[in-house]
Amino acid sequence: MKFVEFKIKGMTCDHCAQTIANQFKGKEGIVNKDISYPSGSGKFEYDPEKISKDEIAGLIDSTGHYKVAGEAESEGNEKTSFDLVIIGGGSAAFSAAIKAESMGLSTLMVNDGLDFGGTCVNVGCVPSKNLIRAGETVYHASHSNFTGINPKAVDVDFAKVIQDKKKLVASLQEKKYMDVVRGFENLTMLKGWATFKDHKTIQVEGKEYKGLKFLIATGATTMIPEINGLNDVPYLTNVSLFDLEEQPKSMVVLGGGYIALEIAQAYHRLGTKVTLLQRSKNVLSKLTSDISDELLKHLRAEGMEIHTGLSFERVTEENNSIRVLAKVSGENRVFEAEKLVVATGTKPNTSQLAIENADLKLTSTGHIAVNEKMETNQSHIYAAGDVANTPAYVYTAAFEGKTAVENAFSGTDSSADYSSLPWVVFTDPQVTGAGLDETEAKYKGIPYEVSKLELKDVPRALAANDMKGFIKLIRNPETDKLLGARIVAPEGGELIHQLSMAIKYGITVNDLAESFYPYLTLGEGIKLAAITFNKDVSKLSCCAS
Structure with missing residues (x-):
């Protein structure tokens, strides 16, 4: 569907507006119309496959x-009505x-907070x-x-490392975002905070x-925990940390998820000197404990100080510490x-969107509730990316944005299936x-069976003298099909897509074992x-199966 609003000359009363509206009775392709004498305009929602904007005029x-x-x-000749309004950048x-x-849609993109390009x-x-x-x-x-x-x-010239990082960010932000849409004929980009006035209007x-x-x-931001005194001290998040050109001599990192672990090991x-503090017993607490145990073993062996199972009492600042x-x-x-x-x-x-004015439903975690087509409870409003109750990855966000527009304007039933979704935590060893x-x-x-191979049994790891981690496969023993995989290994992320495809297309474990x-x-x-x-692979010769 498309939307157009025409200025109409000659109307002198509401009867004039009704006369114009009568011209469209039974006209195929007109979905909705609103002819207004006071505003001197006519608004039309129409199917471009059945009627054109010129035919309406x-x-x-x-x-x-x-x-x-x-x-x-x-x-001021500013366009205020669009086929699609995107909130976020x-x-x-x-x-x-x-x-x-x-698709030739008139589009408004409204963004504030982070620069265009997002998180x-x-x-x-x-x-x-x-x-x-x-x-x-540095480590190697x-x-x-x-x-x-x-x-x-x-x-290490830490300031130069950060300066080069800033140049890379600026370059990619320009090349992969702004340059891509530069020259778009139907896109208007606007910097500012958008709030819903009602379910069809933003301010x-x-x-x-x-x-x-x-x-x-609109993405997501760091969730600040309720700890006595935390809001009274100058803490950092990933938004502010990565721009510090003066290297901290010491750092406490609160958290045990992928962001905390990646930051802690890199710095x-x-x-x-990094100390990582985590409330739950395990880091990466949504994963099985063997993964947490394996990763912690290697991070601590590097000299990182990590404490789990903590109860935070208070945060204070004393003598610039x-x-x-x-x-x-x-x-x-x-x-x-x-x-x-x-x-x-x-x-x-979501807190600054005034989403209550659009009557949108949220999940218990505060995410905008969407179905597999990215539709909210309002049929004309969609949500995608970290703000929605979907996996929070940049590659899923991109897929969801495209899917939402397809479903909104072309009548397709595109959907997101994340049953084989691959993911990576970029520690060393990586977790994927x-x-x-x-x-x-x-x-x-679901019936399941697990095989777990230590990297000490992988010839490549032996030759590299780098045997950190394991490869774990989970299969359905009744069908021999792969249900899932978990890997802890140096560059383990390079392995996971093969296993994701095996899950998606029903490739059996025997197929994996028999391949070259x-x-x-x-x-x-x-x-x-x-x-x-x-079989016990330790009893096999090289390349044997």
Whole structure:
């Protein structure tokens, strides 16, 4: 569907408006119409496959008394009515805008807070992975897996590392976001906070904008825990941390999820003394404990100080130092550092939208509730990305933005199926997975069987003297089909897509075991883990199956 509003000359009363409306009785392709004498305009929702904008204008002109005087615009010639209004400026928003442009839809994108490009390019994926790689470079320059190689100390220019990171962010923000939409004929980009006036109108800086359809893609931000004194000290989040050009000598990181772990290890390797504090017993607490135990073993072996199962009592600032008072096994402990980083999970950005004016339903976690088509409880409003109750990844957000526009304007039934979704935590070793783990399979009542291959049994890991981690496969023993996989391994993220595809297309574990894998690749570990369901791979010769 499309939307157009025409200025109409010649109307002198409400009867004139009714006369024009009568021209469209029974006219195929007209979904909704609103002819208004006071505003001197006519608004039409129409199916472009059955009637064009020019044909609508022609029907008005054919009355002989009334004439279309162009598309309606507000004072200052600013367009205020659009086919699609996108609230947000990240991956989901840009993906939606690109799809909308290809469909010829007039689109308004309203964004504030983070720059256009959103979390990933500005304060998330790009800067964090850049600093993770910088930290890895330092680590490998000063640590060796081979006894015959004695590495020397490395010189870190921390300010230059951050400056180069900023250049990378600025370059990608321009190339992958702004340059992509530059020249779009139907896209209007507006900086400002958008709030709903009603379910078809938003307000930005006191001005009103209407949309035929809406997409909310406002992302998420750090969830700040309720700890006595926390709001009285100068804490950092990923939004502010990555721009510090003066390296902190010491840092306390609150949290045990992927953001906290990635930040902690990167800065530890760059030379900051890092202490990570976590409330729950395990880091990555949504995963099985063997993954947490394996990862913690290697992080602590690097010299990171990590404490779990804490109860936070108070945060204070004394002598330019941050002090965190916590209980560990019932005993009080004080953890002190120059900087405090809060990385305790995220919350959806909905608080400033006035979504109650649009009557939108939220989940118990505050996310906008959507179905697999990205539809909210309001049929013309969609949501995508981290603000919605869907997996919070940049690549799912982009998919959802495109899906929402397709469903909103082309009548398709595109949907998101995340049953084989791959994901990665970029620590070293990396933690990655797809599909179900054994706990989830048990909860769903699905028969399951687990094989677990330590990396010490993978020839590539042996040759590299880097045997951190394991490969775990979960299969349905009745069908031999793969239900899921979990990997802890250096560069384990490079393995997971193969297993995601196996889950998606029903490839059996036997298929994985019988396939060819180049010898001395980490990928051969997939074959060996598949064989492990039925054989002891330690008793096999190289390349045997």
